[in-house]
Amino acid sequence: DTEVTQTPKHLVMGMTNKKSLKCEQHMGHRAMYWYKQKAKKPPELMFVYSYEKLSINESVPSRFSPECPNSSLLNLHLHALQPEDSALYLCASSQPSSGRANEQFFGPGTRLTVL
Amino acid sequence: DAKTTQPNSMESNEEEPVHLPCNHSTISGTDYIHWYRQLPSQGPEYVIHGLTSNVNNRMASLAIAEDRKSSTLILHRATLRDAAVYYCIRRNSGGSNYKLTFGKGTLLTVNP
Numbered sequence: 001d002t003e004v005t006q007t008p009k010h011l012v013m014g015m016t017n018k019k020s021l022k023c024e025q026h027m028g029h030r031a032m033y034w035y036k037q038k039a040k041k042p043p044e045l046m047f048v049y050s051y052e053k054l055s056i057n058e059s060v061p062s063r064f065s066p067e068c069p070n071s072s073l074l075n076l077h078l079h080a081l082q083p084e085d086s087a088l089y090l091c092a093s094s095q096p097s098s099g100r101a102n103e104q105f106f107g108p109g110t111r112l113t114v115l
Numbered sequence: 116d117a118k119t120t121q122p123n124s125m126e127s128n129e130e131e132p133v134h135l136p137c138n139h140s141t142i143s144g145t146d147y148i149h150w151y152r153q154l155p156s157q158g159p160e161y162v163i164h165g166l167t168s169n170v171n172n173r174m175a176s177l178a179i180a181e182d183r184k185s186s187t188l189i190l191h192r193a194t195l196r197d198a199a200v201y202y203c204i205r206r207n208s209g210g211s212n213y214k215l216t217f218g219k220g221t222l223l224t225v226n227p
Contacts, residue, residue, distance in 0.1 A: 004158075031213055033213070042219060043215075044217070045216070055213065056213065090158050094213075103149075103161035103164070104151075106158030108156075108158050
């Protein structure tokens with residue numbers, strides 16, 4: 001199984017809502033990532049978890065709260081988002097790099113619209 | 116920030132080879148060169164990576180210049196399914212080597 005799954009595929013939320021994005025992989029990868037991609041732009045890294053611990057936060061606003069409950073699951077909790085947060089949110093996983101160039105496997109993304 | 120330069124777009128005909136260039140003139144000795152592509156409405160997918168030597172896999176070939184300041188991704192016979200945005204990425208093998216910093220990429224159009 002070389003698949004990263006993301007749910008939901010689409011999400012529409014108001015600025016006062018609280019919602020969560022979910023990502024799952026069963027490849028035994030111990031590094032997991034959240035990226036944000038605006039239309040016609042490249043993906044931008046948001047967070048990296050390594051062995052279930054947050055290792056990189058790319059100065060993401062606190063209205064985005066990541067969580068890694070176990071080695072297969074990654075969540076992104078959303079609260080008080082702004083319309084400009086509307087984007088495709090991509091999850092990825094890989095083996096943690098140890099001097100090697102391990103490829104990242106991406107999910108299909110969650111298309112988020114904030115009204 | 117790791118920087119690469121790619122043409123904004125390229126066009127090819129089906130069944131013909133495609134050479135996608137990438138400039139990374141400030142590359143350091145520990146930087147790998149990765150290529151990912153993103154098909155419409157999908158997440159990026161890994162294509163190939165290399166350090167110094169040319170590399171081949173079932174998807175593509177990667178030709179790396181001797182001075183490592185540029186590289187070329189080669190699709191030997193383009194198909195309509197190869198139409199995508201192709202990203203050339205420098206990735207440091209040391210330190211916080213988890214990061215992929217995507218540039219703008221090259222939009223490849225394949226004509227039937």
